[in-house]
Amino acid sequence: MRYIPIEKTEQDMILARSVYDNTGRVLLSCGTVLTDEYIDKLYDRGLPGIYIEDKLAEDIEIEEAISEELRNEGAEALRNGDVDAAMGVGRRIVDEIIQNPRVTLDLIDLRSYDDYTYRHSVNVAVISTVIGINMQLNRLxxxxxxxxxxxxxxxxxRIDPKIIxxxxxxxxxxxxxxxxxxxxxYEMVKSRIDLSAKIKNAILLHHENEDGSGYPKGLKGNQIFIYxxxxxxxxxxxxxxxxRPYKKAYAQSEAAEYLMGSCDRMFDREVVKAFLQCVSLYPKGTQVQLSNGKEALVVEATKSPLRPKVRIIEDGTDMDLSSLYEYRNITIVPPHDGDIS
Ligand SMILES: [Fe+2]
Structure with missing residues (x-):
């Protein structure tokens, strides 16, 4: 399958992954052939893009870090403010990810503007768990x-939804x-005896920066706990x-660059290092522009994060960009303008 930004979706494309509404119900199911009416629906939902099936990308398989059901369940628990249910989902996220510890973060979450807040929190749990596994944290x-x-x-x-x-x-x-x-x-969870002090502390301190410029306490470096x-x-x-309504999506490569550039100021260098080992700078199935002027699809990651294996869209030939002998003059042109395509 391949990822198509919403602006490039066309009639007759076939959905390779279902699209959900913000209550977790299927809006358009996998296999649906797109019509103009469906495309308008996708626009209305504020989705960043869709995954489609086509000949060129039929062998590109993208594994989910966790199931869509669990994502939806997590979002639902948070929408209802149900801390117990969210805790259960938190544990099951770990269950699902440790079954496949080599999972990479390839999949672009097809969330809309409205369900951003809840799906974001589920995503943060998935990404954090993958980083934690890379940093060899134990199960507890x-x-x-x-x-x-x-x-x-x-x-x-607790904040006025109009502001949020x-x-x-x-x-x-x-x-x-x-x-x-x-x-x-922190105040909402502090009296719960089923949450450890470390969990409460992480909720309180997740906006602290390495150099002390964060909030709420302005703590620095090792004053901030690893979670x-x-x-x-x-x-x-x-x-x-x-x-988001006010900004385009950064490509994963751009976001990774931002993290690298903010090490020691905002972020712990070791955490960023562990993260870069599990995120795909160029996710599978996304379109990239090569320095030779050709458009290509990312087929799979290689040992060289900036040089994946790609497929030329024009003629379907594959190029392993990590093979420096053959393709050393060809690079991926960094995306500009926050455009993910
Ligand atoms: Fe926050």
Missing amino acids: ALDELSIAAILHDIGKR NKKGKLTPEEYTEVKRHSEYG AKIIHVADVFDALTAK
């Missing part, structure tokens, strides 16, 4: 990390209020790669 720690990650923004429930869902720029007062969400979240550091990286990466 992974469970705690995943639960802290899925609950990290729970405090946003505002499409334009926040006023300074609104921004101050939004920044309180980590303390609100909060991991969630911070996962949170920023997922927010950058999301399409």
Whole structure:
């Protein structure tokens, strides 16, 4: 299958993955042939793009880190503010990911504007767990990390939805209020005896920066516990790669570059390093532009993160860009303008 940004979807394309509405119900199921009416529906939902089946990409398979059912269940638990259900989903995220610990973060989550907040939190739990596995955390720690990650923004429930869902720029007062969400979240969970102090601490400190410039406490480096550091990286990466009403989606390569450039200032270098080992800079099935002017699809990752195996769209030939002997003069042109395609 292959990923098509929403602007490039056309009639008669065949959906390779179902599209859900924001209550988790199937809106268009896998195998649907797109019509103009369906394309309008997808636009209305504010989706970044879709996965389609076509001849050129029929052998490109993209594994899900966790099942769509579990994603939907997590989003539903958060929508209802059900902490117990969210904790259960947090543990099951670890269950599903450790069954396939070599999973890479390839799949672009097809979320709309409306369900951003909840799906974002599920994604942050998935990304945090994958980083945690890479950093060799044990099962108990992974469970705690995943639960802290899925609950990290729970405090946003205390903030006026008009501010949270505002499409334009926040006023300074609104921004101050939004920044309180980590303390609100901590207050909401602090008396629960079934959540460890480490989990509560991670919810409180997930916006702290390495250099002390974060909030709410302005803690630095090793004053910040590892769970909060991991969630911070996962949170920023997922927010950058999301399409929002006021911004385009960053490509994964651009978001990864941002993380690298912010090591020691915002992020812990070791956490970013572990993250880069599991994220695909150029996700499978996405379209890239090569320096020789040709358009290509990413077929699979290689040992060289910037040089995956690609397929030329024009004629279907494959090129392993990591084979420097053959293709050393060809590179992927970095995407500009935050365009994921
Ligand atoms: Fe947050």
